[in-house]
Amino acid sequence: MSDVPESHEHESREHESRTTATPFAALRGQLHEAATRFADGPEALEGLLLGMVDDVDRALGERLEIFPVCHHSPASALAMARRLREKQPKVVYLELCEDMAPLLTELRNCRLPVAVQAFASEIEGLPAEWAPLSVVAPITEASAEYQAISYALDTPGVELVLVDRSSDHVFQWDSRHEQPKEPKEPTGEDTASPAAEPAEAALHGEAVGVEIGDLRPRFAELEEHLLRHGKVRHWSEWWHQYVEVPLGDSDHDTYRQVMFLIGSLFRRLAPGDGDRVRVDEDRERYMWTRMRAHLRATGADPEDCLYICGAFHAASRVKEFGVQGTDTFAISPRTATRWQYGLIPSSHAAIEAQFGLASGSVSIAATQWAKNLKRTRVKPYRLQGQAGTKKERPTKASAPAPVVPAAATDQLSGFLSRPPVLDTLDEAELLGWSVDITRAARRNGYLASTADAIAVFETSILLAGVRDRAKPTPYDFQDAAITCIEKDTVPGRRDVRRLVEIMMGGDRIGQVGYDALPPLARDVHDRLAPLELNLQQRGVRRALLDMASHPELRACSDVLWILRRLMPAGAARPIMGERRLGERSIQESWDLSLGTHQRALIELGYEGVSLEQVLEQRLRRAAYGPQATTAQVLAALEDATLHLTGRRLADELGARALEVLASERTVDGAPEVLRRIRGLLAYYRTHEPVLPAWIESFVKAGYAHYCTLLPMAFADEDASVRHVAAMLGFLFSMEGLALSLGCDRTQLELAVAQSHPKDQAKTALLWAAQVQLGTLSREQVRTCCAELLANPLVVPSYPQYLSGFVHALEPVPGLADVVVEAVSNAFGRLPDAVLLPWLPVLITTLRSNAAELAPLLIREAGRIFPARLAALDTWVPPWRQQQPTAAASHGLASEGVALLPAHPATCDAVADLLGCTDGWGARAEEGARGARLLPAYPATCDALADLLGCDAPWSSATRPPGTAALTAEYPDTAQALAELLTGP
Structure with missing residues (x-):
């Protein structure tokens, strides 16, 4: 490979040998005189000008x-x-x-x-x-x-x-x-006109x-x-x-x-x-x-x-x-890259955008x-x-025209010295342009008239004269139209510059014919043929699919859902109908624009011979990528279940999800993992006779995995409360299946016991987990919230506890009443300086991170709060109602002391049901067993009364007998006890 100095040396020798050549001798002399006259020295400029002539002479002599x-x-x-x-x-x-x-x-x-x-x-x-x-x-x-x-x-x-x-x-x-990328310097091309429309400029x-x-x-x-x-x-x-x-x-x-x-x-x-x-x-x-x-x-x-x-x-x-050149250049072999070839639609705007041309120039x-x-x-x-159109074959001449000899006649001297040709103005063409642009402007909302057409005509001539042109060019006409018609406002979607471009031919967009499409694209058109739509044309086509009346359209529906997954947005857009795990629509409506997105469809054909093959390849690529997460693998698995038949790929991706989960050391994807594994588990439970082996292994491994990471996540500042809530949601919602597969609940109890959060939201989340595990009662949670509101130093951070309680509904949905109570107390007791700044945070939290939890809160609030406005004045929140005290309970129990000796068997049955194993104590008399039981266990009496539905005063004789769960197991005992507790 020759370097630049040798090339210049070769060029100087060639120039010396051609200085006396005849074709361009006169031109060389003129350029030499010009270089000597206008430059400081003839060397630099003369070398440039004469070198250009040498290049022309050399090319012509080949x-x-x-x-x-x-x-x-x-x-x-x-x-x-x-x-x-x-x-x-x-x-x-x-x-x-x-x-x-x-x-x-x-x-x-x-x-x-x-x-x-x-x-x-x-x-x-x-x-x-x-x-x-x-x-x-x-x-x-x-x-x-x-x-x-x-x-x-x-x-x-x-x-x-x-x-x-x-x-x-x-x-x-x-x-x-x-090389580092440098910002592109603005050129005249960028200021020529607004950028081309994205759909047209992005065809390449x-x-x-x-x-x-x-x-x-x-x-x-x-x-x-x-x-x-x-x-x-x-x-x-x-x-x-x-x-x-x-x-x-x-x-x-x-x-x-x-x-x-x-x-x-x-x-x-x-x-x-x-x-x-x-x-x-x-x-x-x-x-x-x-x-x-x-x-x-x-x-x-x-x-x-x-x-x-x-x-x-x-x-x-x-x-x-x-x-006669040298053969010293060695062509390197191609790489092992596998190339696919095809034709894609192009457009004038796409060519202009890719090669930096002015808008409308093509x-x-x-x-x-x-x-x-x-x-x-x-x-x-x-x-x-x-x-x-048909075209006749060109008739080949019997004798080709003679080839131009190497020593051509000098045409450059005359061309460069000839003044601009003063062509006569083609008034008919310019008049036609002026009338057409005025008509187009009126259709697009401009107040254009015949006077504007005359103004455009005259201004075009004026601009051409100012720019030393014998005839107005399309660019002169475009400037004149903008000046005379558009002025300073654009009433419609298109400005005058764009209207001129359309009038000059518009953005012509090409199309690849059916026979030139790759096999996949042709297969797509063949499979969608029952829709009876011309999908080759550009624009949107509406497809209506009634699978109930026409079952053959289900195959079209399958193709459309795969196209929606593989192609850019807008190529196949569902208007009515959806496809989720376990759900299939019987009627669907689609907006299809495959002709507009023909390039994307053709490029799918480079990846495979069928849509299913391309989808499988992409799902594998996403699942086995170096940066793949568990959530991404589960998403690929869900798509495989939705769009592909058979369980082979789903089982393979399930095993891959298990591998990725074992290698993860963060909890960033826990919310997405929880959402997807819940959906897959619900699907397999309702559509499969047994759960797949991979999902059982995933639940078992996930239970141990999240138990291990739980203490670290509670203490890690980078792990948000949403991530920790998702981990607890996985552990609690999958607990039954995990325990049946051999997991130990003690592992979860130890993980919660070892968690010591410093964040207020995570602290509230920990309380909810302890309530679910039974180590903390709901009354204790209420007491903690009351103490927080009573402490002036903690009041400013109370909204953060509430945020934690809201996220706690994910793992512990049964805590909804406590969360409603905590939020209601906050609205009633927090000062405005704390409450008002927190409200946007609460709304944002519910919308972005806990949108699925809002219905649970609303439903619980609707159950607790009165349904009518008139009842609000006398309404007392349930958490503020007076509960029966121990003394009152003891008094109520004393009234029934005399009844128990007559029915000792009832007392024994109740004691067994309620777990009273301490015995009767000293048994002086057989009939004193019931008399000693209730004074010793007043709370038991209250609980039993609640179970049996005895919520009226003890003296009421009209209260109906209890219908609780105990009556089913001990009907005779319950009836006798009810009669004893109601009294005569």
Whole structure:
């Protein structure tokens, strides 16, 4: 590989040998005089100017004809169509990724613009963080590459050879990851118009764009100089004014020399970016190496060949340049990355966004292409069957036109010295534009009239004159329309600039035909055929599925739910119906826009041959990723259960969830784990005869795992109260199953006993856990809350205790009445300075972290509080009602002392039921057993009365007999006891 100094030395020797050459001798003399006159010394400027002429002379002298082009340039496309009909080459070398060649024949099944794409999701030999890899090459009808492809594919005996680096080499040579990203400097392109609509500009996604003819100054000062002196705002307008229009009517020799000269200028004034210069030169070495290898292998005559490349690469100075160049460049082998190829829809806005062009410039270029064809009557090449039209095969000339000799005639001198052509104003065209934009403005809410149309017409002429233009360009007309119609307000969704772009052709969006789709995309359309919708078209289609009347639509429903899981939002959006574990809708309504999201559907085809295969691969990738959490694995398992038949993958992911859970040392995913394992457990309990082995192992391992982490989580400041509540929720809700599988409840009791939180919310959560375990009574919790409210030093932190109680409803839902009581006491007793700042925190907590707990609180509050407003005045909270005292209970028991000796068996039965094992004491008399029992156990008497429903005064004779649980087991005893307690 030659370095830059050797290249410059080779160039100086070549310049010395050509100073006396005839074709450009006059031009060299003029440039030498200009350099001597305007520069401080002739060396620097003369070397630049004469070097550019040498580049042109060198490119023209190459035996294999080089055809320089610019990306999406109508002038290049027109010159290409004209040259192909004149020369009729037998071999066409095209600057495009060589591995994309087999896909070009599918272009005839598409509506342009589309992009040829290479896609790789499984990477080997390249950095894994780059995945997925994507390379696109957009193709429009007004492009030179499309003319060459159409000619080569539809002309018998013509071979099309792609010679640019492969998609794999694009990333092999990519060194951008080694450099820190710098903020992009604003250019004139960014100020041309508002950004393109996201849906249109994102058709290429994050793909790397490959274009033929990246012809734009890489020297910022040069571009700024050209824009300022050209009196234009952005590069697209400069190119249209000073290159497209003049070259539109030029002959072949003039076109080639001008494009060679521009490519040489931009190449010589490019900044000395070592990586980018190296990549550019390696691309040129790569292409010439491939072409020489093909010529040797096929024996083709270089004079029968045509090499189409960007003007920037045409004026190359590498040693490998030309048919007689050296073969010293070694092409590195491709990596083991598996590439997939296909066609994706493109659009004018997507091309502009990806390659930094001004908004609307590609649409204007398409309009210019149509005008050039109409004016010059050149017949363009078009693939047979393109856009549904037939095309006749071009008749090959009996004798091809003679090849341009190496020593071409100097056309640059006349072109550069010729003043701008003063074309007569095409008033009919400009009048049509003015009328059309006024009509469009009125439809979009502007108060435009005929006077505005006249103003736009005159202002366009005025702007063209101010900018030294013989004829208003579309950009002049656009500025005039904005000035005269839009003024300072935009009444509708579109501004005038956008209306002009639409009028000039709009954002034409391509479409990939059914035959050119990958197998997965075709399979999706086939499986959705019963819906009887044209899903190829862009826009939203409404699908109504009545599975009760048409059971065959269930297969369509399955496809749509998988598409919703795999494709971007909006591609398949359910309006009615849902799919959850154990639930299937009998009627569904969908909004489908598969035509709009065709690119995403095509890229699914690169990952597999069916939707189920792609879904399984993605679920495995998510579950076995290095950063996978237990919650993510359970989410993948739930999706597998919902969308895939069979238990194989679900069981495999369940085992994987068990592995990930054992390796986790944090509790960040506890809430999600609890929610998903509860749903899966409920599903398997209702839909399977037995629980899967993995879920039993998961519950058993999770019980031990969270018991181990519980003390640490209570003390860890990074573990929030929500996470700890979720852990307790798992332990308490799964406790029955875990104990049946062999777990020990003592482990949980020890974990709670070893927990010593410092946070107030976690303290309240610990109290709730102790209540659930039975080590703390509800009355003790009430007492603790009352003491907190009575302590002025603790009152400011009381809301934090309440937050803990709210989260405690997750593991201990039976504590809802205590939580309602604590919140009610807070509202009644907390000062406003504490209560008011806490209210937003409470609402936020309920909405974000405990939304599922709010119904439980509301339901409990509705049970406790009065249902009508009139009853509120006399209502007394249950927690404030006077409970029967011990003395009163003792008095009530004394009234029944005389009744017990008559029924000693009743006292024995009650004592056995209530656990009274102390015995009767001294038994002086057999009939004194009942008389000594109740005075000794007054609380027992009260409890028994409550159980039997004896809530009226003891003297009441109308109270009904008890109907509690005891009556079922001891009917005779209960009846006798009821009669004794009610009295006569």
